[in-house]
Amino acid sequence: MSPDRANPPETSLTREFLAALTTFGAMGYVVVVNPQILSVTGADRHALIVITALAAIVGSLFMGFIGRLPIALAPAMGTNTVFAMAVAGSGVSYGTALVMVLVGGIVFTLFSASRLREQVVMAFPEAIRTGLQCGLGLFIAKLGLMGGGLLTRDGHFGDLREPSVMLAGAALLATPVLLALRVPAALLLSIVAVTLIGLLVPGAHGDALTHLPAAPVQMPPWPSDYTFAFDFGSFMNHLALALPLAGYFFLGDFFSATATLIGVTRRAGLMNADGKLPNARAAYLADGLASMVGSCIGSPTIAAYVESATGVETGGRTGLTAILVAILFTFAMFFWPLIAAVPAQATTPALVMVGVMMMEGIRHLDCSKLENTVSAVLIMLLTVTTGNLVIGLAAGSFAYTLMALALRIRVAPVLLLTDLLLAVYVALSALTLHH
Template sequence: MSTTLNRPASAAPPGTAGGPLDRFFRLRERGTSVPQEMIAGLTTFFAMAYIIAVNPAIMSQAGMDRGDLVIATALAAIFGCVMMGLTANLPLAVAPAMGSNVIFTFTLVKGMGVPWQGALAMVAFTGAIFLVLSLTKLREKVAKDVPEVLKVGISAAVGAYIVFIALRGAGFVVSNSSTFVALGSLREPSVLLTLAAILVTPMLVARRIPGALVISIAVLTLIGAFVPLPNGTMMTKAPGAFFALPHWPSSTFMALDFSYMFANFFVILPILFYFVCAEFFSTLATVIGVTGAANLRRPDGSIPNATAAFATDATATVVGPILGTSVVTAYIESVTGVQAGGKTGLTSITVALAFVLALFVWPVFTVIPAQATAPALVVVGVLMLQGLARIDMTELMNAVPVALTILITVLTNNLINGMAMGTLSYILLHLATGRVREVTGVVWGLGVVFIAYIAVMTRLT
């Protein structure tokens, strides 16, 4: 029998030298090694690297410079991953959040007319709120008092909204005077390519192909160089350079406009609530899921360094808008790194180093077309719908709030409208069935906020 199989449980795995890295990250204690952590970090990076292309593609539609957004996205991820690795020592990668960037662009800026500078200030403000929640017991109270049906409804609505935005941006879904929306012309090569990719990309993910979404984006971008658009140009335009030194995102750095936020505070209050809840609950679910997969939870179910992990996420959400991007959060794709053996913060540090290298090919990310990112966004949106499995949709008390939140969000192109209808229907159904005691103080407060929002918007429109 080999010496590896006979090694005592406390012995270090191959590649663990017992040096400073071992002592700081507790590699020996968690049964891992430097090579294993680096492989895990690279695995996580390739699973989530699509964000370098997708986040700028979405947020640039708010009027922000796409090149600066690429740099800001990478820098926010580098900051979050390094802080997570050094303070929480958990294999959690951190980067700008999918979902929140869509709400930032299409609900706040394009839908409500908020300047992107004011929207960045809102995100930073919610990060500060989340930091307070992370360092106090208020975190547990909020988690307890917001009912699961509303949390799942909001998450699913964002998922459905992401799918719709992706299909619309790729030309797969177009406006129609009779039916409002319709299928794009299948005579257009770019639409056919998007259709094929929407069918193939989930197959890659289902087969657990490493970096499936990145592969999808890369292949479609390359093919796009030979696919014409109706205007005669090619779907993918050649970048000015493939390698370039990273530059500072000067157009977005410190561009926050807090004066706009405070001048319109009550109008934007519902969306502030969304950002706080989205950041809070998505991070909570990710931390629980990743630490469970890594077998890092204590016997009593508690998570080691949980406060540091939440504080990292919140701090990164303050730093992200300062750089020029939206909410920053822990990524569920971190599970791929855990499956590759990641168990410590060295995995997160490795992810950060990979993002540093990506900064030197940033021009490539600025030419990736919407058709190339659409299939990846569809997969991400569908994954956000998975929470519906936890809800008993045969119960009308659950089905109505969830369905209204999803449908109203997509049909009105506005998440706040969906949240308002879902929350108010939840309250009214409980009143009608004599179960008013089940409505928590937090939900009553939300009801008041949404009624005030509807009244204000009715007067403004």
């Protein structure tokens, strides 16, 4: 019997419920922010709200029942942006991107049952992992600034004479203060506050920025247009783009799951006696299965949320916390008309702060080694300026590999395979642009 099963953590229904409320408050912003990001694909925002809630419900239930850990899951910040970039920026269909997520989830699930998972995670240099995380963080922050009107599409600062832009700017300054003061559900509170103030602030057309629905509670519409909407034919026709992105969805989920599971279980005191993750194989399996099922309902990659640590601080110790979070997302789904009424300006501080928090990974970067700095900065710089993560990853990965070979640093076969796939993508992209 494993140590975590032999000595189950002491808890109570009250503590688990309070932990679930805290976790939901900390990550509830995803129901507003994820649809905002994915809406650039042209998908219906009302359907995206329901898809986001369903994804959180499915993922959290899997982790609760299979992984038995107090960790909630939802569409991953970062990979949802890559998903949107692939559809809006690379011209592939929503169904094609869903196949990429499905493939990544299948590979994740297969690896979760093997001993290769730790080797795969460690095969990628810290510099590339940091560059990916921080590059996406910066891009998410940029999306937030553009959505709030603080940054125009041609790179200029927004017009502060516009009341809506001023409101977004004020919220952007106030939200970090709430976070610094450790105010519970700070991001969610900022979204609610700006939405309410928007009732009194004129928008671009002179009417109120926020329009409340006549019926705030309604039966959620089933997202039938996005359920099992896989486009396998297009996936095969776009393999040069599809394979690197499917690989990214797999690896990004792997890195995120590993970091979140370690961080949250360590804070909860749930680590086994030998310092290993409790229920590691089951937890990874739950994560992988969540992404597979999520792709079937139209969601980008589903991942463990680090905000679960707030629930752990409140006393969450078992999978019951995750199950209760799923129930709370179920209730939230019936308020989709209210969620749809949230203006883009209200999501600006949440998006920017999510991007800022994703930058915390930079502390792991050893800048004393030039190969680390060059590869990480290239990924960040090109991801933000081109809006194409694959191009940024290619530049950073190529630079790291060439410098490592020159310095006779061992390069893992997984990285070399990634370089090969990225080279094919870049070559075909150049030919497409040339013609």
